[in-house]
Amino acid sequence: MARPATKGKAARPVRARAAPALTPEEREARTKGMLDAAMDVFLERGFGAAKLDEVAARAGVAKGTLYLYFASKEALFEELIRSLLASPFQAAGEAMLKQDVPAETMLRGLIAFAKTEILGTRRKDIARLIISEAGRFPDLAAFYHREVVSRGMNAVRAIVERGVARGEFTSDAAARFPQLAVAPLLVAIVWTGIFDRVQKLDTDGFLDAHADLLIRGLKGDKS
Amino acid sequence: MARPATKGKAARPVRARAAPALTPEEREARTKGMLDAAMDVFLERGFGAAKLDEVAARAGVAKGTLYLYFASKEALFEELIRSLLASPFQAAGEAMLKQDVPAETMLRGLIAFAKTEILGTRRKDIARLIISEAGRFPDLAAFYHREVVSRGMNAVRAIVERGVARGEFTSDAAARFPQLAVAPLLVAIVWTGIFDRVQKLDTDGFLDAHADLLIRGLKGDKS
DNA sequence: CGTTAATGACTGACCAGTCAGTCATACTCT
């Protein structure tokens, strides 16, 4: 018990640190490795059917190690979702609002953005996963709504409102229900995940057609 | 261990019910009772988390009885889905095509139909369940596509094509991608199932707005 | 009686979560 008071001063029982203490960077890197493995498995099987043994195997660690980094399977799942969220919509929308371009251009830009940034990435899989598991994770659904959905809706609403204010659009339907502008994106996400084997959907042409029809509807100078 | 030991095992107080030959009607009625119970449980918990013990309890039978009517949990689930499918869309679409009314009226009628016959019934829950579980039941997804989705798409396509042929519509976007007309319905289904606690969606106003915008877009006499 | 329908205790597999033990490292004292 007697600790040799080195340095004469504060005879503080210094707990000698003597192990491959992980640097924050190392720890983060390992966490990321496990989250990557978890993403593969959860996307492939869904939460319920995903096995932590498999996550561990793919991450190249033992199952016990997972529990040194995450409190439970549920915590791992939630952290995975959180780590993958980003709200590109809002950022893109705000960036566009700063420019002085027609609202039509903004809307088309937003749809093009969704094509590459959501449909073209794993974000679409995350969305599908959340749709599937939201029932069992209400908190996560609320989180996703707050962080992603509501922001996207706000971006669309802002653009459409400006279009109406400037007289470019004659319908405010998409301002009252921004979901209308995003609905086909959801269809594309769900469809490709479920029916693609049966009947392929040309998501690119689909979203182009949506953009055209949407703009026509919003402008529609029909009296 | 103080059990009236009857030969090691003991199947005891059994309150068995009728035993004699079941008429086809009786058999069907019992099947339906179990399917009803199964629907409650599967909708509430999803396939993975649904317990057959609970299904049996709600149906008022023993678990073993389930296996006299269904080969497995999976078979029960599939039969449940099959028993609930109907393709109101196609029938409604065909009925409308027989009348001589404007395509706009048909489309609006179809959307109103979806409101009452899908959003207003448990069919919306079935759709949500299929979206959630399709990954684990590709056959079921294909079946659902064949029996419901493709028929709905055909109905929409037929109506829009007629509208175009008659000069009522100037855009064929919804004929090339009938999903465009149905997308907000899917959003309404998914939204009410996931985000309603966070932010209610006025599905009625939403679909009305969709109908207006869609018609404007299809007619759009903008050059 | 034999047949049919139903039962529910039981089994076996599966899997989330645990924990006693290993090992590589680094610190301290001589």
Place this chain on the structure above:
DNA sequence: AGAGTATGACTGACTGGTCAGTCATTAACG
């Protein structure tokens, strides 16, 4: 430098609970 020692990251066999599916048994009928 080397011996001794502390430490913490990591491991994987194990536990405990859960649940789909089984089957010996019971009851009701003809």
